[in-house]
Amino acid sequence: MSQAASGTTAGAAATPGGGGLKGFIRATEVDTRMLGMVGALLVIWLVFHVLSGGIFLTPRNLWNLTVQTSSIAVMATGMVLVIVTRNIDLSVGSILGFTGMAMAALQAQILPGLLGFDNPFVWIITLLGGVLVGVAIGGLQGYVIAYLGVPAFIVTLGGLLVWRGGAWWLTSGRTVAPLDDTFRLMGGGATGSLGETWTWVLALVACVAVALSLVVARRRRLSFGFPLRPIWAEATIGAIAFIAIIGAAAIVNAYKWPSAIARRYATANGIEIPEGGLQIGYGVAVPVLLAIVVGIVMTFVARRTRFGRYVFAIGGNPEAAELAGINTRWVLMKVFMLMGALAALGAAISTARLNAATNALGTLDELYVIAAAVIGGTSLAGGAGTIIGAMLGALVMQSLQSGMVLLGVDSPLQSIVVGIVLVIAVWIDTTYRRRAA
Structure with a gap:
């Protein structure tokens, strides 16, 4: 009986009802939201290409666009899990700035005196140290949120101020440069490809x-x-x-x-x-390759691991997840630890690309990361989101910024456009889910 039923279902799927675009979408099972995002991205590219006089869709600009998107895309993959659990992290830009400054100081001021210049282990120790600092920061904030019951909005808003100030305190406001040659490969460039x-x-x-x-x-x-x-x-x-x-x-x-x-x-x-x-x-830049690897790993974590299933269960119904025996507080703390690690990796990419760590590093990145996740289909109501969608959302945000820079749009107006796009994305998400319900 079950075999007959499955055969009937398979046959129904093999001949989609109706032709045209609807039939194609039904047969291929393409996510319509994802398809709409890709379409919007192509429209943005074409518009900027025309307005910029044929500069936007050139190999040089597209290569730079992918490199500029890398750090935001890496952090957006973690923000998906944070938002899926019905939380928010406003501190990711400041964590990026703090860990970036810590890694720069470590490789430029501390490790050369201990290991000597051009030591092959400098970049490895620096990267591991930065990631551990990010995990510790995320763990601290996650503990306060999960175990002390302080809302994530307040904790991470405080973190935004604390870690931005901490980045200045580490070097008394000085820019730290230059960085280790091998470490700089993570930023792209001629040798970093x-x-x-x-x-x-x-x-x-x-x-x-x-x-x-x-x-x-x-x-x-x-x-x-x-x-x-x-x-x-x-x-x-x-x-x-x-x-x-x-x-x-x-x-x-x-x-x-x-x-x-x-x-x-x-x-x-x-x-x-x-x-x-x-x-x-x-060829492919190293930071882009890192972002792709992170996207694949995070997709596997979100879709194929027990931890990922727990995260989406908590976002769907926290009370039911706890009654089912899930240690919701520990899972939530691990989500913020993972977010801290990804912010540190984003800091490594950003500092390596600039060959320096500055106090302005990561400023307003939290806006772009959250916007990327939301534009990519992550619901602020929790329980729904995709990693690939967030990475596409990061590409959309960076395309808007890059295009406006090419057109000579002032920085304040760029922020206005980004804010409007974020509001429209949330409105579309709310409308879509209301109709789906």
């Missing part, structure tokens, strides 16, 4: 991973008797993913090193410079 060959290798691996994931997902559905997508729908999803991956690799490889840097590289490595000049593509 994979290069053309390894970018194509990474693209090939990503395409294979997409194909395997589609096959494995289909086999899992079949083994559990769940409805199957039509073969053409699976092929379409795979083809779109392949085109996106190969296209992205081609774009970042099309952005070439400046001629002066290429000449110095050729001279240092004994490479003969051709008549037309040496053309070396940047």
Whole structure:
């Protein structure tokens, strides 16, 4: 009886009711909110490309856009879990500033005296130290929220002020620079990129991973008797993913090193410079690769681990989760510890990109991180959100900022636009969930 029922369901899924766009969406099971976000992103890109006179959609600007998005995207993955539990973290920008200053002081002022200059362990110790500081800060705030019962809004608002002041106190307001050469690779640049060959290798691996994931997902559905997508729908999803991956690799490889840097590289490595000049593509930047890895890991944590299921259970119904035996306070504390670690990783990317730590580092980043998560579909009511959505939301926010900079829009007006976009995103989320209910 169950086999017959599952066969009927699979057959129904294989022939979607109705053609056109609705039939395509039903067959491919595409998230309409995600599809709308991608569409909005493409519209934003096209508008800025036209208004900027054809500058926005160039390999150089798109490469810089991905690098600038990396730190916000990394933190947005953690903010998803925070908001899913019906909380908020207003201190992430200040934590980024504090941990960034701590890491800069550690590698520029403390470790050279202990290990010597150019020690290969400096960047590792610095990164681990910064992440531990972030985890400690997140743990402290999480303990006050979960075990002492102080609202997250108040605790993290206090943290915003405390850690911003702490960043100034660490170095008495001085900018700390330069940073360790290996540590700086996390910020991108000519040396902080994979290069053309390894970018194509990474693209090939990503395409294979997409194909395997589609096959494995289909086999899992079949083994559990769940409805199957039509073969053409699976092929379409795979083809779109392949085109996106190969296209992205081609774009970042099309952005070439400046001629002066290429000449110095050729001279240092004994490479003969051709008549037309040496053309070396940047490829995928290291910070972008870090953000991708974090996104994959956080998606696995949110969807495939007990901790992730507990987080969404708490966000859906805290009382029911506690009655089910979930240690809600400890889970909540771990969420804020994870958020602190990701803020520290974002600080490593930001300081490495600037080759310095300043007191303004991370200012207003909490606004962009929260906006990225909300625009990406994370509900402020809790219980719903996706990691990939938050990362796309970060790209939307950074695209708006980058486009306005290219157009010469004043900084105060940029903040006005970001605030309006955030309010509209929350309104859309509220309307969508009201209709879905």
